[in-house]
Amino acid sequence: xxxxxxxxxxxxxxxxxxxxxxxxxxxxxxxxxxxxxxxxxxxxxxxxxxxxxxxxxxxxxxxxxxxxxxxxxxxxxxxxxxxxxxxxxxxxxxxxxxxxxxxxxxxxxxxxxxxxxxxxxxxxxxxxxxxxxxxxxxxxxxxxxxxxxxxxxxxxxxxxxxxxxxxxxxxxxxxxxxxxxxxxxxxxxxxxxxxxxxxxxxxxxxxxxxxxxxxxxxxxxxxxxxxxxxxxxxxxxxxxxxxxxxxxxxxxxxxxxxxxxxxxxxxxxxxxxxxxxxxxxxxxxxxxxxxxxxxxxxxxxxxxxxxxxxxxxxxxxxxxxxxxxxxxxxxxxxxxxxxxxxxxxxxxxxxxxxxxxxxxxxxxxxxxxxxxxxxxxxxxxxxxxxxxxxxxxxxxxxxxxxxxxxxxxxxxxxxxxxxxxxxxxxxxxxxxxxxxxxxxxxxxxxxxxxxxxxxxxx
Amino acid sequence: xxxxxxxxxxxxxxxxxxxxxxxxxxxxxxxxxxxxxxxxxxxxxxxxxxxxxxxxxxxxxxxxxxxxxxxxxxxxxxxxxxxxxxxxxxxxxxxxxxxxxxxxxxxxxxxxxxxxxxxxxxxxxxxxxxxxxxxxxxxxxxxx
Numbered sequence: 001x002x003x004x005x006x007x008x009x010x011x012x013x014x015x016x017x018x019x020x021x022x023x024x025x026x027x028x029x030x031x032x033x034x035x036x037x038x039x040x041x042x043x044x045x046x047x048x049x050x051x052x053x054x055x056x057x058x059x060x061x062x063x064x065x066x067x068x069x070x071x072x073x074x075x076x077x078x079x080x081x082x083x084x085x086x087x088x089x090x091x092x093x094x095x096x097x098x099x100x101x102x103x104x105x106x107x108x109x110x111x112x113x114x115x116x117x118x119x120x121x122x123x124x125x126x127x128x129x130x131x132x133x134x135x136x137x138x139x140x141x142x143x144x145x146x147x148x149x150x151x152x153x154x155x156x157x158x159x160x161x162x163x164x165x166x167x168x169x170x171x172x173x174x175x176x177x178x179x180x181x182x183x184x185x186x187x188x189x190x191x192x193x194x195x196x197x198x199x200x201x202x203x204x205x206x207x208x209x210x211x212x213x214x215x216x217x218x219x220x221x222x223x224x225x226x227x228x229x230x231x232x233x234x235x236x237x238x239x240x241x242x243x244x245x246x247x248x249x250x251x252x253x254x255x256x257x258x259x260x261x262x263x264x265x266x267x268x269x270x271x272x273x274x275x276x277x278x279x280x281x282x283x284x285x286x287x288x289x290x291x292x293x294x295x296x297x298x299x300x301x302x303x304x305x306x307x308x309x310x311x312x313x314x315x316x317x318x319x320x321x322x323x324x325x326x327x328x329x330x331x332x333x334x335x336x337x338x339x340x341x342x343x344x345x346x347x348x349x350x351x352x353x354x355x356x357x358x359x360x361x362x363x364x365x366x367x368x369x370x371x372x373x374x375x376x377x378x379x380x381x382x383x384x385x386x387x388x389x390x391x392x393x394x395x396x397x398x399x400x401x402x403x404x405x406x407x408x409x410x411x412x413x414x415x416x417x418x419x420x421x422x423x424x425x426x427x428x429x430x431x432x433x434x435x436x437x438x439x440x441x442x443x444x445x446x447x448x449x450x451x452x453x454x455x456x457x458x
Numbered sequence: 459x460x461x462x463x464x465x466x467x468x469x470x471x472x473x474x475x476x477x478x479x480x481x482x483x484x485x486x487x488x489x490x491x492x493x494x495x496x497x498x499x500x501x502x503x504x505x506x507x508x509x510x511x512x513x514x515x516x517x518x519x520x521x522x523x524x525x526x527x528x529x530x531x532x533x534x535x536x537x538x539x540x541x542x543x544x545x546x547x548x549x550x551x552x553x554x555x556x557x558x559x560x561x562x563x564x565x566x567x568x569x570x571x572x573x574x575x576x577x578x579x580x581x582x583x584x585x586x587x588x589x590x591x592x593x594x595x596x597x598x599x600x601x602x
Contacts, residue, residue, distance in 0.1 A: 014486050015476075044527030045460055047503040054506050055485040085528045183560055186546050190535060191507040194524045197533035197550045232586055246586065277588050285583040386486055386500070 001442075006067055006254035007294030010304045014385040019305050023296055026253045026283040029227070030276055033218030033259040034058030034400045036338060038077075039346035039353065040214050042085060049191060051080050051087040051213045057393035058217065058400035060260035064227040065399055069249035070439045070450065071227055072262040074400075075407035077215035078223035079356065079419050081135055083151065084209040088192025090151060092184040097177075099156035101138070101210060103146035113137045120417065120428060131222045135212055135418030139355055151210045153181070153203035178204065214352045215419070217400055218259045220272050225404075226262030228437055228452075229255070232278075237455045245286050247279035250439075253286060253294075255279045263435060311382035311391040318381070331381035334390035337373070341397055344369045349405050350420040359424040363409045370402050403438055410449045411436045460502030460523060461488075461511050467519030470495035479511035479520060513539055541567070 001007065008024045034057055035050045048054050065071055082090055093099040100108050110129065117124035117133060124133055138149055157177055164170045181203050185192040195201075201208060219226035227249045236242035247255050257279035258272035267275055311334075318330035326333050345351055348366030350358035377395050382388040413429040414422045435452040463479075470490055471477040477497045479488035488511055489500050497519075499505060512520045524533060532551035537544050542563055548556045576593040579585075592598070 042525065042527050044525070045503050045505075046525035046527045048460070048505045049507065049525055053484070053508075054504055085525075178556075179558055182546075182548065182556070182558055186535075186537075186558065186560070189507075190509050190522075191524065193546075193548060194507075194522065194533055194535045195529055197535060197548050198524050198529040198531070200550050200552045200554070234586055274588070278586070281583065281588065288583060389486060 001067065002294045002296065005252040005290075005294060007296060009063070010301070010308060012308060012385065012388065014389050017385075019309065021296070021301055021304075023294065024253075025287045025290060025294060026255065028276075028279055028283050029060050029063050029249075029254065029256045029260045030258045030279075031059035031063065031260060032056035033216060033220075033223065033225075034061060034397060035216055037217065037341065037345055037397045037401050037404070038214040038349070038351040039339075039342035041211075041352055046085065049086060050216070051082060052216045052218060056259075058396040059393075060226070060256070060258075061217065061400045061403065062396035064249055064251070064254065064256055064260065065403060065440050066442065067249075067251045067254055068440065068442045069227050069251045069254060069256075070437050071225075071403055072435050072437045072452070073219075073224035073226065073407075074262075074403040074438055075411050075420075075436055076224035076416060077404065077419055078218050078221065079132070079135055079215050079352075080213050080222075081131075081138060081210055082213055083192050083195070084148075084211040086189060086192040086195040087213055088185050088189045088195070090210060092180070093151055093153060093156065096180070097153070097156040097160065100152050102150055102152060103141045104148055104150070105146065107146075109137050109141045109146075109149075110134065113140060116140065132416045132418035137418075139212065139418060143355065148209045149211065150207040152207045154205055154207050157181075157204040174204070212352065212356075212418075214346075215350075215356070217404070219262050219264060220259055220267045220269075222265050223259070224263055224265045226260050226264075227256040228263070228435075229261045229279075231457075235457050237457065240452070241455060246282040247275065248282060248286065253290070255283045255286075308392070309388070310378075311380045311388055312385075314379060315381035315383050315387075319383070325383060328381075331379045332376055334380060334382070334387060334394050337376070337380060337394045338390075338397065341370075341373060341394065341401060344373070345401055345404075349401070349408065355421075356419065357421045357423050358408065359422060360409060360412075361424075363405050367402070367405050367409075370398065370405065373398055374402075403440075406447055406449065407436050407438055410438070410451075460505040460525065461499050461507075461509075461520050462502075462523055463497050463499070464519045464521065465496055467517045468496045469517060469519075470497060471516065478514045478516055482510040482514045484508065484510065509537060513537055 006027045009022045011020045033052055035052045035054050040047055040050060042049060082088060102108050120133055123130050160177060161170060161173060164173055182193060217225045229247045229249055230243045230245060231241045232246050233242050247257055247261060249256050257275040314331050318328055321330060322328040344366050346353050348362045350356045377398060380391040382391050411432055413425045413432045415428050434454055437450040437452050439448045477490050479497050485504055487499050487501050487505055488497050490497050507522060512522060530551055534549040536547050543559055543561050546558045573590055576590040578589055579587045579591050
């Protein structure tokens with residue numbers, strides 16, 4: 001930072017012994033969402049089988065939050081329902097193959113539980129039913145003891161084949177459907193194909209279980225968490241929706257797009273890509289308007305370098321005290337640090353094992369435990385640059401986790417059942433039809449919670 | 459689903475300055491054991507099954523063994539890439555085999571014109587229009 005302006009970034013190489021300082025007249029934050037903040041459903045080898053890539057650890061949020069930028073929708077996590085365990089996509093089955101999801105008795109819970117949707121009007125009564133409400137009805141089925149939940153792939157294929165009487169045509173059609181079904185996985189979630197093969201599942205013969213994954217933080221694809229960025233000049237209704245440059249955060253010269261910019265859930269791949277183009281163009285305009293090179297203080301660089309490389313120094317200093325390189329009272333390794341964070345988030349902040357339910361009392365307890373983690377983060381240790389990367393990934397996760405808990409506490413209602421449910425505030429309230437924003441002050445270290453009005457653009 | 463390296467097939471990419479799998483892994487998992495001169499996956503529980511290492515390995519020494527905490531043993535899903543398509547072999551636990559071939563691109567490499575013959579709408583950096591817009595929007599809905 002140069003005063004109130006973001007003027008670059010710092011980092012290190014995992015290949016060579018190099019520390020990097022990037023000087024910039026404008027910075028665009030596009031480092032994706034966050035995985036492994038909540039305890040995953042599989043904790044052995046399957047730990048890595050997250051729905052979103054495990055190498056996205058909340059760097060986007062950390063970067064904007066620590067710069068002092070205002071953040072939005074940090075309470076909104078995304079819980080995708082996917083084919084169980086391998087998290088294969090369900091979209092093609094629902095939309096292309098018109099498959100139905102049912103409980104173990106074969107009942108379509110979207111029909112049998114339709115009345116529940118009225119409690120969440122106008123969202124619940126609109127078409128298509130929002131993702132979180134579809135999740136919610138499914139969770140209710142599971143709580144009623146009606147699991148497992150199945151994607152009826154076999155019935156869908158049967159239905160698609162129903163009108164074909166010619167034997168040759170039927171054979172051709174079946175081959176085409178089979179190819180489409182497998183390609184869906186082989187193109188993007190190969191482990192789901194392996195999961196079918198390892199269980200001898202042929203989708204035209206056997207239905208497959210689906211389930212809710214653990215929560216993730218993304219701004220695209222039905223998530224919403226990210227930085228509060230300036231809207232486009234031509235569409236924004238007022239100054240608090242637009243401040244000079246499209247997609248600029250509340251920090252001068254710091255832009256965000258994709259999963260880094262919040263409150264724009266309906267961008268998916270192409271939307272995030274286009275938002276990146278819009279943000280990059282605005283950043284260029286900022287550079288042209290602010291051509292003076294930024295000042296970077298050498299003392300600050302020295303301080304950053306020391307802080308960033310500290311886990312290596314901590315390990316060197318204490319490694320000979322114990323015979324086990326991972327168990328040593330003087331430090332904590334990044335893996336156990338991550339597991340501690342995941343346990344806290346799962347049990348107190350409404351993870352998968354508690355069916356995404358939480359309350360003020362639980363959240364406050366979780367926040368208390370995160371304070372210990374913040375203190376212990378000073379004692380993270382790394383034996384090499386790979387572990388140094390893991391240390392910083394987990395510090396990023398910790399900050400994403402804290403802003404999540406604080407914003408869930410702030411919003412005293414339940415607006416996204418199926419993503420999370422506040423048992424102490426189980427309904428949606430009119431007064432909370434607003435954005436819940438937060439900001440961390442780099443000078444004082446204080447958090448500020450901000451309620452922002454929703455202004456309709458259309 | 460973790461990747462593993464078949465010892466016999468891996469030559470440590472000795473002709474290259476770093477192994478192909480080290481180069482391609484998005485999570486910094488593949489490392490070269492300099493004594494054995496073989497690559498290995500150092501943290502299988504952080505592996506996303508993206509198959510990048512499997513696809514890039516010049517000696518086809520890398521395969522995937524399904525996450526053992528929920529997949530029964532015995533299945534293999536293996537790709538073979540060509541310049542324009544990918545061939546997948548899916549071997550089931552019960553030995554059944556399925557093969558699928560999908561295109562991976564429909565145009566020759568390097569042949570795409572970024573502007574696709576469309577006009578640059580404006581040189582104004584402050585305009586919300588992106589390169590080739592409004593031409594590429596295919597609609598006059600946004601024109602004022």
